[in-house]
Amino acid sequence: MENPDLTLELTADEMRRLVAQVMEHLVAHIESLPRQPAVALEGGAEAARRFVEPLPEQGQPYSTLLPLLFEQAIPTSFNTAGPGYLAYIPGGGLFHTAVADLITDAVNRYMGLWVAAPALAQIEATVIRWFCDLVGYPASARGLLTTGGSLANFSAVVTARRDRLPENFLVGTMYVSDQTHHSIQKAALLAGFPPANVRAIPVDSQFRVQVDALEQRMIADRQAGFRPFLIVGNAGTTNTGAVDDLPALATIAQREGAWFHADAAYGGCFLFTAQGRTAMRGIELADSITLDPHKGLFLSYGTGSLLVKDGAALKRAHQVTAAYLPSVEDDPEVVDFANMSPELSREFRGLRVWLPFKMHGAPPFRRNLEEKLALTRWATAELRTISGIEIVAEPQLSIVAFRLTRPGLGPEALNRLNQELLQRINARKRVYLSSTFLNGNFVIRICILSFRTHLDRVQMCLEDIRAVVEALSPA
Amino acid sequence: MENPDLTLELTADEMRRLVAQVMEHLVAHIESLPRQPAVALEGGAEAARRFVEPLPEQGQPYSTLLPLLFEQAIPTSFNTAGPGYLAYIPGGGLFHTAVADLITDAVNRYMGLWVAAPALAQIEATVIRWFCDLVGYPASARGLLTTGGSLANFSAVVTARRDRLPENFLVGTMYVSDQTHHSIQKAALLAGFPPANVRAIPVDSQFRVQVDALEQRMIADRQAGFRPFLIVGNAGTTNTGAVDDLPALATIAQREGAWFHADAAYGGCFLFTAQGRTAMRGIELADSITLDPHKGLFLSYGTGSLLVKDGAALKRAHQVTAAYLPSVEDDPEVVDFANMSPELSREFRGLRVWLPFKMHGAPPFRRNLEEKLALTRWATAELRTISGIEIVAEPQLSIVAFRLTRPGLGPEALNRLNQELLQRINARKRVYLSSTFLNGNFVIRICILSFRTHLDRVQMCLEDIRAVVEALSPA
Secondary structure, three states: OOOOOOOOOOOHHHHHHHHHHHHHHHHHHHHOHHHOOOEOOOOHHHHHHOOOOOOOOOOOOHHHHHHHHHHHHOOOOEOOOOOOEOOOOOOOOOHHHHHHHHHHHHHOOOOOOHHHOHHHHHHHHHHHHHHHHHHOOOOOOEEEEEOOHHHHHHHHHHHHHHHHOOOOOOOEEEEEEOOOOHHHHHHHHHHOOOHHHEEEEOEOOOOOEOHHHHHHHHHHHHHOOOEEEEEEEEEOOOOOOOEOOHHHHHHHHHHHOOEEEEEOOOOHHHHHOHHHHHHOOOHHHOOEEEOOHHHHOOOOOOOEEEEEOOHHHHHHHHOOOOOOOOOOOOOOOOOOHHHHOOOOOOOOOHHHHHHHHHHHOOHHHHHHHHHHHHHHHHHHHHHHOOOOEEEEEOOOOOEEEEEEOOOOOOHHHHHHHHHHHHHHHHHOOOOEOEEEEEOOEEEEEEEOOOOOOOHHHHHHHHHHHHHHHHHHOOO | OOOOOOOOOOOHHHHHHHHHHHHHHHHHHHHOHHHOOOEEOOOHHHHHHOOOOOOOOOOOOHHHHHHHHHHHHOOOEEOOOOOOEOOOOOOOOOHHHHHHHHHHHHHOOOOOOHHHOHHHHHHHHHHHHHHHHHHOOOOOOEEEEEOOHHHHHHHHHHHHHHHHOOOOOOOEEEEEEOOOOHHHHHHHHHHOOOHHHEEEEOEOOOOOEOHHHHHHHHHHHHHOOOEEEEEEEEEOOOOOOOEOOHHHHHHHHHHHOOEEEEEOOOOHHHHHOHHHHHHOOOHHHOOEEEOOHHHHOOOOOOOEEEEEOOHHHHHHHHOOOOOOOOOOOOOOOOOOHHHHOOOOOOOOOHHHHHHHHHHHOOHHHHHHHHHHHHHHHHHHHHHHOOOOEEEEEOOOOOEEEEEEOOOOOOHHHHHHHHHHHHHHHHHOOOOEOEEEEEOOEEEEEEEOOOOOOOHHHHHHHHHHHHHHHHHHOOO
């Protein structure tokens, strides 16, 4: 027991050398991002198989491990960090996030209960307050940083359930549009609701929920003995960036006694822009809002947030106590995140948001977001000039959905044509686009959200679309 | 739109300088850990208030931000990373975790769906397989890395609910001991169960659930129309490290058709030792197991895990699909974590576990864990030599609970005496201990789990206990 050579604590020199070598790889990786393919999946299964092995008995120098990661594992992927990633919802990857986690993990403090690290808990509370100010929430609001939108939406559903339904809640019904993110469906499932209790209401031509249909369904459900308790409004859908009529939904929720949750996981950060504030007018009327910093604030994956207007409701839905925990005070300055979230032990996420805002201030975030909106308008205007391209969803934020049409082709042939178009655009590897189905049709999406995506890359995107459309044209 | 100065992308030089400066702070911090106080909460509220501010418009050089963090925010805390932290469940803080997250965040790949980064998804799957091998699970087992034990226990409850109960599940009852971690109670709450459906069964003199009482309660509940569907066995309680009779619980679960979950969040990693394997005999009989690498594998906060023997059950409980997601294959080599967990976007956690095991191999982890067990036995033997000290809970793993007794003092006076004892030990700041209530009595716990805690620090702990007990002795 006399301090045997346990070798898990690195010496100062070892720490410095390890980080120096990692930094060589990282700097080279980040600097080469513009030249890296937007997607590189060839040999993915083989690359993966190299990492199938039993627990190692022998250690290995990191000078061999790091190349394995940086040359084999990381490049075989959707290049979610690069400027050409215009698929799904781009995730950014600000280097500041990495630095914040380097600090957070190495000092390894616990901030889930205020008493254990008050200033670190306050950093997270301050970040939450910034977001509450952004959405226009009062001082009573509270919130959490989560790992992403899914757990934020889950805590919103749980909070709404606790606030609006009796203990026997299975008669509770919730209202979403058919464009709502499936994490709401998953949240309902996890929270115990039968899948059928989630009512998917059709959308209008702009992919916004049909407010009248939603209200009629709620009334009919109530008359049939259900308890409509939650409306989820979209503040930027994943498919097209559509923003529902938030004030109208707020009015219905108020009238029906339902909780109103706004899913702004993708769209919320555009509240930093004038266009976004106009598009999401009324978002402050929501009882809770999901907003993902790892989307519109360009952070690395692992930072979502939930904001709740009546902070006490969040706490009531999540708090349980235990004899072995420090006692919790009722001081309004004190924020015990463990008592308003599903998590007790978890990483400290506040520094990821705090550090880049403190280093740069808000203006570059705003300008970046304005640029993404402008780039999307530009791309849409360019798409219109390509013969045969139909804009299926006009951009409301930074997503445009389109497809190639051709007279005389039926729906299935058109779908196949557009699959071929997408496959060939992506095969050029300068940009990576994804698809979805709108009104039953296969459509291609461009989503511009990375802080690394600028006009030059969107120009490449349009060049590639144009070239492939031309190549696909009948002779 | 011509690439304005958006300033969020750091240049190679800026990245290197920022990390170099962070490393100066981190190395100094980690090197000074043995000399830092085990707890330093004076001025916490003032330190916190310095971080209350609106969203900054102006950036600030990190040369001023880093000292603010390292001199004001971080030191005002429970020193959870230091060798003297013997409170609650120590969390470790291997520097490798920080390096893994530096890489993970900077390259920012998405691995929730296999297709997006097969080799990174495989790294996480491999780590899960290591844990499955550790607990003795078959090839059909699957699992997840979570942010901690709370979300692991939550997914276990949801999986058990889906597997063993009908859609209308509110008649379902679950069985825990009165020593079970409150995250099970929270998981039940989040999953929609009325709090009363969690039956807390009394424990025996070694704080292990009374198996007969548990079985009788299940039978009585079934006869009363409830559906007993889940038994949670403790493989190392938070209070005392008690391990329930896992084989007996497995037998009852089998007989009653209930899911058997083992909460080994704290204890599970001791399966790396012979003593741990003996103590947790039968753990492989559990249908699911929570095991936290950020506890017994010394990682930084943010890495828990859930292992499920029938991997398909985990998936059935969590999977929903969406039009905008890549299609999912049925290839058994392919692991889509998003389809078996509550999370869609989240950080890549696999590298945190993979990197230290690949760098060192398993042996130093085993030796460290054996050392912690030996230190706990040593501390217990020493405690026995202190006049008036009563061992309230013999160590089953690396926790010992004790209190000072004094003839003639009633229960309340004894509690006050022990509160005073704890407060004075902690005031010496060489170690930080926590308390709990056992059989209604206030007791002091020593939990030895950090890779930084060795014999010298446990000696200091005993010196301080001895000195304070002496000072508290009646003249």
